[in-house]
Amino acid sequence: MKKKIISLLLALAMALSLVACGGGSSKPAADASTGGEAATAEGKIINIYVWNQEFQGLFNTYYPGVERDADGNAKTSKDLTVTYLSDGTEVHWTINANQDGVYQQKLDEALANQGSAADDDKVDLFLVEADYALKYTDADVDVAVPLSELGITADDLSAQYKYTQDVVTDANGEIRGTSWQATPGLFAYRRSIAKDVFGTDDPDAIQELLSDWTKFDDAANKLKEKGYYALCSVADTYRVFGNNVSAPWVNGNDVIVDQSLMDWVEQCKRYTDEGLNHKVGGQFTDEWNSDQGADSKVFGFFYSTWGINFTLKGNAGEEGFGDWAVCRGPMPFFWGGSWLIAARGTDNAEHLKDIMLSMTADPEILTTITLETQDFTNNEEAMNSIAADPDYKSDFLAGQNHVALFAEAAPSIDMSNVSPYDQGCCECFQNAFTDYFNGQVDFDTAKANFELKIKERYPELANGNVVWPEG
Amino acid sequence: MKKKQKSVSYAKWGYIFIAPFFITFFIFSCIPLVDTIRNSFYEYYNSGLKVIGPNWVGFQNYLALAASDLPKYMWNTFVMWILGFVPQIVVALVLAAWFTDERMRIHGRQFFKVVIYLPNLIMASAFAMLFFTLFSNGGPVNSILVNAGIVSEPIRFFETTFGTRAIVALMNFMMWFGNTTIMLMAAIAGINPSLFEAAQLDGCTHSQMFFKITLPLIKPILSYTMITSLIGGLQMFDVPQILTNGQGGPNRTTMTLIMLLNSHLKSKNYGMAGALSVYLFIISGILCFFVYRMMMDDGSKPKKAKKGAKA
Numbered sequence: 096m097k098k099k100i101i102s103l104l105l106a107l108a109m110a111l112s113l114v115a116c117g118g119g120s121s122k123p124a125a126d127a128s129t130g131g132e133a134a135t136a137e138g139k140i141i142n143i144y145v146w147n148q149e150f151q152g153l154f155n156t157y158y159p160g161v162e163r164d165a166d167g168n169a170k171t172s173k174d175l176t177v178t179y180l181s182d183g184t185e186v187h188w189t190i191n192a193n194q195d196g197v198y199q200q201k202l203d204e205a206l207a208n209q210g211s212a213a214d215d216d217k218v219d220l221f222l223v224e225a226d227y228a229l230k231y232t233d234a235d236v237d238v239a240v241p242l243s244e245l246g247i248t249a250d251d252l253s254a255q256y257k258y259t260q261d262v263v264t265d266a267n268g269e270i271r272g273t274s275w276q277a278t279p280g281l282f283a284y285r286r287s288i289a290k291d292v293f294g295t296d297d298p299d300a301i302q303e304l305l306s307d308w309t310k311f312d313d314a315a316n317k318l319k320e321k322g323y324y325a326l327c328s329v330a331d332t333y334r335v336f337g338n339n340v341s342a343p344w345v346n347g348n349d350v351i352v353d354q355s356l357m358d359w360v361e362q363c364k365r366y367t368d369e370g371l372n373h374k375v376g377g378q379f380t381d382e383w384n385s386d387q388g389a390d391s392k393v394f395g396f397f398y399s400t401w402g403i404n405f406t407l408k409g410n411a412g413e414e415g416f417g418d419w420a421v422c423r424g425p426m427p428f429f430w431g432g433s434w435l436i437a438a439r440g441t442d443n444a445e446h447l448k449d450i451m452l453s454m455t456a457d458p459e460i461l462t463t464i465t466l467e468t469q470d471f472t473n474n475e476e477a478m479n480s481i482a483a484d485p486d487y488k489s490d491f492l493a494g495q496n497h498v499a500l501f502a503e504a505a506p507s508i509d510m511s512n513v514s515p516y517d518q519g520c521c522e523c524f525q526n527a528f529t530d531y532f533n534g535q536v537d538f539d540t541a542k543a544n545f546e547l548k549i550k551e552r553y554p555e556l557a558n559g560n561v562v563w564p565e566g
Numbered sequence: 567m568k569k570k571q572k573s574v575s576y577a578k579w580g581y582i583f584i585a586p587f588f589i590t591f592f593i594f595s596c597i598p599l600v601d602t603i604r605n606s607f608y609e610y611y612n613s614g615l616k617v618i619g620p621n622w623v624g625f626q627n628y629l630a631l632a633a634s635d636l637p638k639y640m641w642n643t644f645v646m647w648i649l650g651f652v653p654q655i656v657v658a659l660v661l662a663a664w665f666t667d668e669r670m671r672i673h674g675r676q677f678f679k680v681v682i683y684l685p686n687l688i689m690a691s692a693f694a695m696l697f698f699t700l701f702s703n704g705g706p707v708n709s710i711l712v713n714a715g716i717v718s719e720p721i722r723f724f725e726t727t728f729g730t731r732a733i734v735a736l737m738n739f740m741m742w743f744g745n746t747t748i749m750l751m752a753a754i755a756g757i758n759p760s761l762f763e764a765a766q767l768d769g770c771t772h773s774q775m776f777f778k779i780t781l782p783l784i785k786p787i788l789s790y791t792m793i794t795s796l797i798g799g800l801q802m803f804d805v806p807q808i809l810t811n812g813q814g815g816p817n818r819t820t821m822t823l824i825m826l827l828n829s830h831l832k833s834k835n836y837g838m839a840g841a842l843s844v845y846l847f848i849i850s851g852i853l854c855f856f857v858y859r860m861m862m863d864d865g866s867k868p869k870k871a872k873k874g875a876k877a
Contacts, residue, residue, distance in 0.1 A: 233614060233616075236616060374722075381702065529815070529816075535725065535726070544817065551830065552832060554609075554611045
């Protein structure tokens with residue numbers, strides 16, 4: 096008898112464990128909303144996919160639709176994953192780190208399930224970077240809703256920098272995304288080191304010393320004599336050279352390596368061998384971050400707009416506050432940028448239209464963002480007027496008006512050479528040649544490794560050639 | 567009284583009890599297995615968000631893989647496995663011999679058993695993150711070495727092939743030697759104590775006892791340990807993946823077979839990944855064949871005994 100009971104219990108337990116695996120669909124609490132006026136046919140939940148907290152922070156602080164308490168703080172859930180709008184709609188944030196392609200993997204999965212997901216689980220809005228924007232704005236794939244379908248016209252966006260629209264325009268001329276920022280790059284340097292080595296920290300004088308790569312080399316050698324490093328990681332100059340290419344990465348099935356990138360390789364090898372850089376591997380690592388702190392021996396970093404007010408300021412800490420300045424550097428370049436894209440299948444088209452217009456096209460909001468966060472926003476007029484304002488200055492940069500430098504550089508940004516393969520090519524190229532810089536492999540092996548990696552990453556290129564520049 | 571009825575229903579219950587395994591095995595193992603093999607004959611991947619294929623390509627994926635550096639990654643996997651396995655088995659043997667030695671009477675055996683097993687409880691990826699930080703250029707290991715004056719400049723562990731491989735091996739060693747120790751202790755405990763007593767009476771030394779009695783008698787367990795570790799080593803992935811950020815650097819010398827598989831899956835290249843899996847399947851199959859042979863050789867006696875027990 097006893098045995099029978101035990102066996103029955105065991106069988107039950109086993110059956111239960113099987114059933115338990117099958118169920119478990121999680122449904123977010125949709126009944127929390129109190130109902131408002133705007134959300135009639137609209138869904139109650141807006142799902143936003145993003146890779147860091149940058150946009151989330153801006154949204155919570157500056158989007159007018161967010162419900163706020165008396166102090167103006169946004170009403171959010173405790174873990175910040177939900178922001179409540181005043182009309183009762185909830186904004187759900189799904190944040191996946193960019194590293195190793197995780198963000199895109201999760202996003203692709205979610206987009207593939209868009210057809211079968213419940214309305215409130217569908218992706219409504221997602222963010223992309225320039226490196227892979229083309230993957231999502233492709234007209235054939237059609238995961239991005241053209242702005243015209245949302246009711247946003249070209250007039251609404253007329254003040255934006257042209258290139259920010261070019262990047263997300265598909266083959267048929269439809270704009271499928273919009274950005275709140277333009278991202279020209281500058282060279283950010285430590286004032287204290289500049290004074291020690293060059294006797295001045297004046298941005299114009301320093302710019303004069305760094306205005307082309309030959310001068311930059313001389314300056315780097317002077318820095319070395321005093322025990323400093325001109326640069327931190329080889330990856331720091333990649334964007335500067337990589338943006339000045341003469342053709343896109345891929346032509347048909349062939350991968351074209353530009354001469355500008357080979358110049359990068361040559362310079363990095365020299366800097367690494369001669370001890371002109373700090374030999375830090377990669378970017379956004381602990382070592383790289385701490386090299387931007389007050390005790391570091393590294394002179395400067397190539398950074399674009401968001402890098403200065405968001406990353407560098409954070410890494411510099413209190414001690415480094417006010418010890419930084421920016422200048423144009425040897426070559427114009429841009430880096431990064433984030434675009435908002437409405438996902439096909441969204442049930443919140445009205446909200447998305449409002450979010451996009453407020454966050455990327457409202458001159459007042461954009462001006463406020465620039466004044467308060469020092470980010471460089473996507474409105475040419477507003478930026479030019481701040482640039483011309485003699486009273487505007489950044490305390491972090493010890494009173495410099497960096498917006499003036501950005502405003503000068505932004506109109507000349509040319510993104511016509513971006514391709515859907517940029518992210519993979521950029522990663523594979525840097526990884527393959529890092530071994531060469533570190534003396535682990537010779538030049539030809541590094542080239543062969545790049546060819547191998549790129550064909551592994553993009554099977555569609557496996558039958559093509561990798562074309563290296565002559566010489 | 568009702569003996570006959572009961573034996574009939576026992577048989578039925580037997581099938582019912584094993585049914586869940588077969589059902590789950592069929593759904594979660596058999597179908598994916600067949601699907602993997604089927605996919606390996608197709609060109610089937612994602613280009614951006616566009617799906618290419620599936621187009622039948624026959625053995626093209628297999629040929630492409632064989633023509634690439636597959637042997638190199640096999641070699642990497644093997645080197646990192648053996649670098650970790652040799653110290654693992656040596657240390658485990660020594661520890662197991664000490665812990666089971668009646669004459670040494672080590673205190674707190676239970677405590678040490680737990681402590682040496684602990685690293686195995688940490689998630690491998692978390693462990694790898696920890697080691698990545700420990701051994702990074704500005705990490706604590708380098709700070710200690712530099713401050714103690716042992717080296718003048720930080721050692722760049724992850725920029726040399728040996729450094730990276732050695733760290734991977736060290737981690738594998740740390741994670742598995744406790745497990746092996748406990749297994750070997752069980753094996754040694756199973757040896758008839760009168761053998762040791764008799765040897766002691768005859769004036770046998772410690773080392774003689776270890777090499778002439780213990781080692782030969784735990785040979786079956788040793789070979790079992792080796793084979794399971796070999797198959798585990800073949801699937802080495804999380805430690806080098808996290809440690810080298812998925813790059814298998816430097817110069818792809820720490821790239822293991824499963825890391826290669828993973829890099830093909832980035833573009834959802836089911837064809838290539840399928841072909842690679844089939845290769846792995848064949849290699850594991852060959853290894854299993856050797857295990858089977860070994861077990862048959864060693865276990866001819868126990869098998870007969872089992873038959874006897876049944877009857």
